[in-house]
Amino acid sequence: MKHIDTHMKRILFFLAAVCLSAAASSKTLVAYYSYTGNARAIVTELTNQISADVVEIQPAEKGLHYEANNYAIGTQLLNAIKAAPNDASSYPAIDPVSVSVSDYSTVIIVTPLWWSQMAAIMQSYLFQVGSQLAGKQVGLIVTSASSSISGVVADWKRLVPNANYLSENLWINNSNRSSMPTLVANWVETYGLDQTDNTAMPINVIVGNKTFSATLADSETGRAFAQLLPMTVTMNELNGNEKYHYLDSSLPTDSYHPGTIQAGDLMLYGNNCVVLFYETFSSSYSYTRIGSIDNLSGLAEALGSGSISVRFEKTTTTENLTPALSQGDGGKFLRNGQVYIQYNGQMYNVQGKQIQ
Numbered sequence: 001m002k003h004i005d006t007h008m009k010r011i012l013f014f015l016a017a018v019c020l021s022a023a024a025s026s027k028t029l030v031a032y033y034s035y036t037g038n039a040r041a042i043v044t045e046l047t048n049q050i051s052a053d054v055v056e057i058q059p060a061e062k063g064l065h066y067e068a069n070n071y072a073i074g075t076q077l078l079n080a081i082k083a084a085p086n087d088a089s090s091y092p093a094i095d096p097v098s099v100s101v102s103d104y105s106t107v108i109i110v111t112p113l114w115w116s117q118m119a120a121i122m123q124s125y126l127f128q129v130g131s132q133l134a135g136k137q138v139g140l141i142v143t144s145a146s147s148s149i150s151g152v153v154a155d156w157k158r159l160v161p162n163a164n165y166l167s168e169n170l171w172i173n174n175s176n177r178s179s180m181p182t183l184v185a186n187w188v189e190t191y192g193l194d195q196t197d198n199t200a201m202p203i204n205v206i207v208g209n210k211t212f213s214a215t216l217a218d219s220e221t222g223r224a225f226a227q228l229l230p231m232t233v234t235m236n237e238l239n240g241n242e243k244y245h246y247l248d249s250s251l252p253t254d255s256y257h258p259g260t261i262q263a264g265d266l267m268l269y270g271n272n273c274v275v276l277f278y279e280t281f282s283s284s285y286s287y288t289r290i291g292s293i294d295n296l297s298g299l300a301e302a303l304g305s306g307s308i309s310v311r312f313e314k315t316t317t318t319e320n321l322t323p324a325l326s327q328g329d330g331g332k333f334l335r336n337g338q339v340y341i342q343y344n345g346q347m348y349n350v351q352g353k354q355i356q
Contacts, residue, residue, distance in 0.1 A: 028052040028193065029101060032110035033122040035066065038143040039110050040260060042172055044280070045184050046108070046141070047262070050193050053099065053289065056259020057125045060093035066114070077120035085158065091124040098256045098286065101129050106137040106193070109156065113144035118155035126159035134162035139191065141170040141184075166191050201226050205266075205276075205293060206311040207302040213315075214266065216291035220252035221268055225290050230313035233274075237306050241279035245310075247272040255286040263300070264293035276310070278303050 030052045034040040040056075047054060066074035077092050084090040101107055111122040118126075140156050142149040149171050157165070170187045172180050187193075201216040203226070216222035228247070235243035241261075250271040261267075265277045267287035274290065278300040293299060303310075 027104045028106040028108065029099065029104040030054045030108045030110060031057060031099075031101075031125065033057040033112065033119055033125070034110075035112055035119065035121075038172070038177075039112050039141075042141055042143060042180065042184065043110050043260075044262065045181050046110070046188070049185055049188050052108070053104070053256075054258060054260070054262075055097060055099045055256060057097065057121055058095045058259060059121050060095055071115060074114050074120065078114060078117050081120060081123055088127065091127050092120050094121060094124045094128075095257070097125065097128075101132050101136070104136065106139070107133060108139040108141065108193075110141045110143075111152065113142055113147055113149055113152050116147050116151040118142075118152040118159075123155060123159060126156070130160045131162075133160045136163055137166065138163040139166040139169070139193075141172065141187075143172045145174050201291075202315045203229065203291070204311075204313050204315055206313065207299075207308060210298060210302040212296075212299060212302075213294040214264075214291055215294055216266075217289050219254065219289070221254060221288050221290055224251045225268075225274075225312075226314065228312075230311065232309060232311040234307055235274075235276060235303075235310050240305070241281055242275050242277045243303055243308065243310070244269070244273055244275045247274060251288075251290075253288045255288045257286045258283070262292070264296045266290040266292055276303070 028050060030043055030046060032039050032043045032054070033056070034043075043054060046052070064073055066077070080090045109122065109126070112119045114120065117123075138160055140153065142152050149169065153169060168187070168190065170183065172183065176183060201218075201222065203214050203216055205212045205214045216226055233245040235245045238244055251268055253268065253271050255268075258265075259282065261277050261279075261281055261283045263278055263280045265275075265287075266289075267275045267277065268290050269275050269285070269287055275287070276293075
């Protein structure tokens with residue numbers, strides 16, 4: 001029986017390694033620009049439904065009112081691009097973007113429509129990275145009041161000429177905005193974008209008598225953080241939106257500028273400051289993603305307004321499940337490149353996270 005146990009463990013972990021390798025090359029990036037907040041709301045809903053990194057594109061010149069004086073500034077920017085679309089100087093300057101699209105197999109662009117065209121700020125970003133998107137799966141989500149998005153689609157294909165386009169673009173406008181969560185869910189399901197990264201590691205974050213499920217990123221930073229667990233630390237309050245704690249040692253970094261911090265984000269500031277955010281807000285700072293809280297209900301209330309003790313610990317792992325498999329409890333399945341295992345009548349991914 002010991003030989004059988006060892007053999008089955010080897011099989012399971014070999015399949016898991018294949019799964020990890022496939023997932024590592026199938027990451028998704030959501031890049032967006034938001035002027036009024038409508039695109040940002042779409043991104044928030046989208047990232048509630050899929051596992052993705054997010055980068056916000058921002059203009060270098062702040063505080064411009066593109067719609068003022070009968071859309072004078074916005075029209076001027078768009079006309080400059082139309083006059084010389086192949087000239088980099090025709091595009092408005094944007095803040096540097098540290099995220100490399102080469103690290104992703106799928107990129108989703110979320111942009112507002114400006115007077116029947118793609119917002120000039122997003123055009124600047126795509127002009128910079130369009131050639132790097134060749135061969136990648138690229139999707140487009142557009143928000144507008146009521147105007148048709150055909151002009152935005154034309155800009156998109158001009159700026160990203162050799163991508164594998166998702167055949168249906170998602171258009172959110174004033175007439176269907178109230179149904180946006182359902183529209184996003186249907187679009188995500190159509191293209192299988194809801195296949196979240198099952199290689200990410202589930203953990204528990206315990207605050208007082210409340211336990212919050214969380215998921216660590218499948219990255220050097222996430223794995224290094226996992227090696228520190230279990231860990232109980234005192235996290236200090238800052239700015240009414242975050243708790244932070246300085247570790248005794250450094251973690252690997254891959255910092256980027258998220259633009260908008262989401263409630264539940266678990267980030268690394270610098271190389272040793274763990275930050276747990278409990279409010280959503282815009283930020284100019286750069287962070288390395290550690291992971292995120294899965295269930296936000298009651299998080300802000302549990303963390304409170306002062307310093308607090310927080311415990312991070314791992315949840316069930318495959319080491320707990322493997323012996324039961326070798327004794328004939330359920331089985332293992334490979335579906336869509338992902339390994340699933342059955343234990344006590346429940347399905348788990350290879351990290352031990354239960355699949356509903």
